[in-house]
Amino acid sequence: MQIARLHVDVLVVGSGVAGCVAATSLARAGWRVALSGQDAPFVETGETLAGATRPVLEHQGLWETFLASAPLAVRETRSNWTHWEWRSSGLTSAYGGGFLVDKESLVRGLRAEARRAGAIFVEGVLAPATLRQVPSGYSIRSADGAPDIEARALIDATGRSAAIARRLGAKRVVHNRLVAECRRLPADQVDAAPGLVHVHAGHGSWWYLASLPRGGFCLSEYFEPGARGRMRAGRTAGGILAEMGVRVGGDAAARPTKRLNAGSAELSHASGARWAAVGDAALAMDPLAASGLAFAFRSGHRAASAIAAGLLGDPRELEEYARMHKALAAAYGSERQQVYAQRVEPMASRARRPRGAD
Ligand SMILES: Cc1cc2nc3c(=O)[nH]c(=O)nc-3n(C[C@H](O)[C@H](O)[C@H](O)COP(=O)(O)OP(=O)(O)OC[C@H]3O[C@@H](n4cnc5c(N)ncnc54)[C@H](O)[C@@H]3O)c2cc1C
Numbered sequence: 627m628q629i630a631r632l633h634v635d636v637l638v639v640g641s642g643v644a645g646c647v648a649a650t651s652l653a654r655a656g657w658r659v660a661l662s663g664q665d666a667p668f669v670e671t672g673e674t675l676a677g678a679t680r681p682v683l684e685h686q687g688l689w690e691t692f693l694a695s696a697p698l699a700v701r702e703t704r705s706n707w708t709h710w711e712w713r714s715s716g717l718t719s720a721y722g723g724g725f726l727v728d729k730e731s732l733v734r735g736l737r738a739e740a741r742r743a744g745a746i747f748v749e750g751v752l753a754p755a756t757l758r759q760v761p762s763g764y765s766i767r768s769a770d771g772a773p774d775i776e777a778r779a780l781i782d783a784t785g786r787s788a789a790i791a792r793r794l795g796a797k798r799v800v801h802n803r804l805v806a807e808c809r810r811l812p813a814d815q816v817d818a819a820p821g822l823v824h825v826h827a828g829h830g831s832w833w834y835l836a837s838l839p840r841g842g843f844c845l846s847e848y849f850e851p852g853a854r855g856r857m858r859a860g861r862t863a864g865g866i867l868a869e870m871g872v873r874v875g876g877d878a879a880a881r882p883t884k885r886l887n888a889g890s891a892e893l894s895h896a897s898g899a900r901w902a903a904v905g906d907a908a909l910a911m912d913p914l915a916a917s918g919l920a921f922a923f924r925s926g927h928r929a930a931s932a933i934a935a936g937l938l939g940d941p942r943e944l945e946e947y948a949r950m951h952k953a954l955a956a957a958y959g960s961e962r963q964q965v966y967a968q969r970v971e972p973m974a975s976r977a978r979r980p981r982g983a984d
Contacts, residue, residue: 630773632746634660636933637766637777639752639790643729643919644905645783646736647686647926648933653743654687655934660775661740662748662768668730669884671808671913672836672844674700674823677724679920686927691739695732697725698839701821704870707832708968726823727919728839748772754789763900779900779933783926788907791893796903801890801959804912807883808846809863815878816843825914826870827969832914833866848888848913888913890962896951897944900936902929909955912962925951 638649641663649661675697683689700723705712714723741747749772756767763778782790788798813820822843824835831849838844845863864879889910896908905922928950932943 632660632748632773632775633762634658634746634775634777635937636660636779636781637662637764637775638745638781638783639754639766640783640785640905640907641737641740641747642733642783642785642905642922643736644907644922644926645781646733646740647688647923648781648783648904648930649740649745650688650736650743651686651927651930652934653740653745655930657934657937659740659745660748660777661737661745662750662752662772662775663737664750668733669808669886670729670810670838670840670844671806671846671886672823672834672838673727673729673913673919674836674916675725675727675919676916679923682920682923682927686923688736688739688923691735692732695728695735696839697727697732698837699821700724700726700823701819703823703825705825707825707827707965723821724916726821726837726839729919731839748775754784754793757790757793779937780902781929781933782901782903782907783905785906786887786891786910788891788893788903791896791901791903791907794898794901796896796898797894799892799894801892801962802912803851804848804887804889805851806846806848806886806888806913808844808886809881809883810838811843811845811874811878811881812876813842815874815876817873817875818843824870824872826866828866828869832969833870834913835867835870835872847883890959892955892959893951895948897929897932897948899941900933900944902933902944902947904929908951909958911958914965915958915962917958921954 635657636659638645638661641661649659653659703714751769752766753769758765764780765776767774820837822837826833831847834846836844890912891910896903904925911918932947935943
């Protein structure tokens with residue numbers, strides 16, 4: 627029998643890392659939770675998670691789920707970001723060099739964990755334009771045949787679109803625009819060992835070569851739209867790999883690329899009356915920071931606790947969540963500015979102050 631309308635305590639819109647963590651935390655605490663999302667194709671970008679995130683995941687009871695996604699240990703990190711070539715082996719950190727993450731497998735595992743905890747998985751996209759405030763909280767309609775949902779509280783985990791929070795009046799403040807062009811290189815065409823992460827500052831863009839947990843490598847170029855043609859001076863993927871000291875064969879350097887939005891943005895406020903935004907919806911960070919996944923875990927868990935307190939009649943934790951988000955976004959913005967200022971070759975505009983809201 628098809629359910630026409632689902633009533634829950636909390637609706638989590640978006641089932642990436644942040645949404646799954648929030649739904650799991652709430653469901654484990656006994657709340658009736660719906661988690662909505664769909665299987666979208668994942669692009670392998672060579673995402674890393676710092677080894678120091680381990681205690682956070684252990685505290686959340688998600689470390690085993692993370693390990694089950696078969697991450698690959700980072701064995702060596704190289705970077706020429708500043709004036710010297712920098713190398714580290716991971717042995718210098720108490721938690722090792724971190725992990726290269728298979729995000730598709732991680733998200734699949736986290737969704738299963740949310741279901742195990744009791745969250746109701748609602749397959750499909752919800753239509754943010756139909757979001758309404760009703761006496762019991764919020765109601766939203768499904769875009770593709772899933773039940774409409776009524777919830778006492780909402781969590782926006784829709785990623786960079788922040789579609790729910792914006793519908794609730796928050797503004798998305800763009801720090802900078804950055805595009806990633808990622809190409810996958812087969813293992814047998816790249817003369818490099820598994821577990822390598824290499825950041826290479828180029829002219830008007832920067833490059834990232836990373837080993838992938840399922841084998842092979844990802845080579846990405848990051849640049850500000852509009853600036854690359856002027857600054858890049860005809861540099862090719864093959865030329866950059868040679869500068870990195872990595873030999874490739876076959877058609878590796880000419881493989882097709884996929885484009886992704888990698889710019890930084892924050893929400894004007896990350897929570898309100900019985901709602902909170904988590905992960906990229908709240909604060910989308912430059913991939914250079916390699917902090918987006920850790921923030922998705924942290925903010926998902928923290929917002930879940932704040933929403934639960936709000937449902938019990940105490941709004942202070944939600945207010946504190948918004949303050950914490952503001953402080954974090956400000957610290958991130960100035961750190962990003964400093965890091966880009968250290969580059970050998972500046973990006974077209976270096977890091978700028980926030981450009982305004984959209
Ligand atoms: C090129 C690139 C490289 C990166 N590298 C790193 C790295 O090395 N290390 C790191 O830590 N981070 C990295 N990041 C950032 C990291 O990927 C993100 O911070 C993290 O995945 C955010 O997770 P999330 O759950 O907030 O959002 P997302 O993963 O974007 O999930 C949002 C989900 O919401 C769903 N959704 C959206 N709208 C709706 C709707 N209306 N109804 C239902 N579902 C909806 C989407 O389909 C999606 O499944 C990188 C990002 C990019 C783009």
